[in-house]
Amino acid sequence: MTTQVTTKERLSALFDDELTEFENRRLTSELLTNAEHKMQWLRYQMIGDVMRGGLGSQVDTGFTDRVMQTIHAEETYSTPVEKINKPRPWVKPVAGLAMAASVAAVSIFALQFMTQSGTNTAVNVANTSEVSTPAGIQQVAVQKQGEVLAELPKAPATDNSLVRQVNTADIQPLGEIQNIPLSDPRMDSYLATHAEYASRPGMLSRVRIVGYGSPDKEER
């Protein structure tokens, strides 16, 4: 393990042009013979490409996927998983949508969830128009001191009271640590409210809001 960390540090130094010529030759030789180190070097190169490439359109959208494949291939990172196996006969825990075993069940779930959400939206939009929507504008806007912060789409008002149902095929045993369920409509609000009301200063609390919802995380 120590050797591996040292090699990573040396790779990083090589990437930053911080190695002496001798160290450079030695590490290059190792890279040519060690597949794992070669992968690591590739990974640093990709990160470097992003750093040098600037923002927006210059970022290779396949970058993260390739890094992920590389990391999975290496399998050097391991997170200890703590498990609980407390039986709860009085409730059946439900897996996230991404874990759904039945495509049909997911479709029904999604449809019903969207239609139920429409009921909430109808109330919100009605209230919004009293508070901040400028006359004539087709979108709802968040306003402060007369300035539009972000124009937001106006959702259609519906009067549908279908309730949300969950197929038992989605049920999985309680105990494993999972990724935060994107299917839980409250979780986004909880993350934001926790970041705003409970977290100490530090942009990390908001980074987590932006960073937790990647599709591949949901699928794993």
Place this chain on the structure above:
Amino acid sequence: MLGRLLCAGLMFVSLPLAAAQDEVKEWLDKMAAAEQYLNYEGTFIYTNGPQVETMQIVHGFDKHGERERMSSLTGDVREIIRDDQHLVSVLPVRKKVLIESRGKQLSSPAKLLEGLEQSGAYYEYSLKGTERIAGHNCQILSIYPKDNFRYGYRLCIEMETGILLKSLTQDHAGQTHEQMMFTSISMPEFIETDQFHSVMHKDDFELKQSPDTLGVKISAKPDRRWVIDELPPGFRITEEAMRYIASSKKPVQHIIIDDGLASLSVFIAPPQKEEQVVEGIFRSGGLNANTRLIADHAVTVIGEVPVKTVRLIAESIRYEQ
């Protein structure tokens, strides 16, 4: 005589420690002020376990107050925008926009320092030299947790401005759970207003807005029959309130627990109609959550603490009939 010698000895040992701690507090104070009051924009890498993402941030403070837009450049596109009163989450994959109200209880520099006084018994604060990140020199701070109920941090704070350039969240055993590091950053004097506008929303996105952002006052009071039997050492309940959230029509009960540095939220909400509660333990980098169904309510404990801590608290919650 022995007592005097002992006192003198203790002073000899504690003075340098106290001085180091004061210096660390000054750096953290500087960091908190910079985060709130400076203009900066940059790109950073965020690693969450094996996940690597590149993100962009624009932050400004001017006559309009504090404003910020943060977005992901890789993977799932997400964006948050905030000003003094709102936090807007734009979630293109789910075609959803959430507007929440902003809180100020713990996010001021003064509150941070108050918390540090309280947390001293549970963390070791130290300075660890300097580093160069994104072309800027920064001071390394180590916050090491004395037990495994909380995470520690290794921060690198820009020497001149106090902006946080790098952060590692580590557990008691030294394992890193998440990292953030700027790859480029600039501090412009002025940032155009349109930089804070959403670039990801589309017309067909569903809008959900917390009623309090529309001026609706909350009348419900926290239900005191909710009891937490056990808290990990050093943690205490600092606030209990009812709050509106964008994704629920009914207000939820929000209990805040912290040790002066780490914090947890307990959200208690009745299930909406026949909605099933997603029970389990969830993780995202340095954030862990445990959701349970208790007395027909969905109870979620969430915080920047180890699984052990959220689980202990979640299992200590009960409803007194």
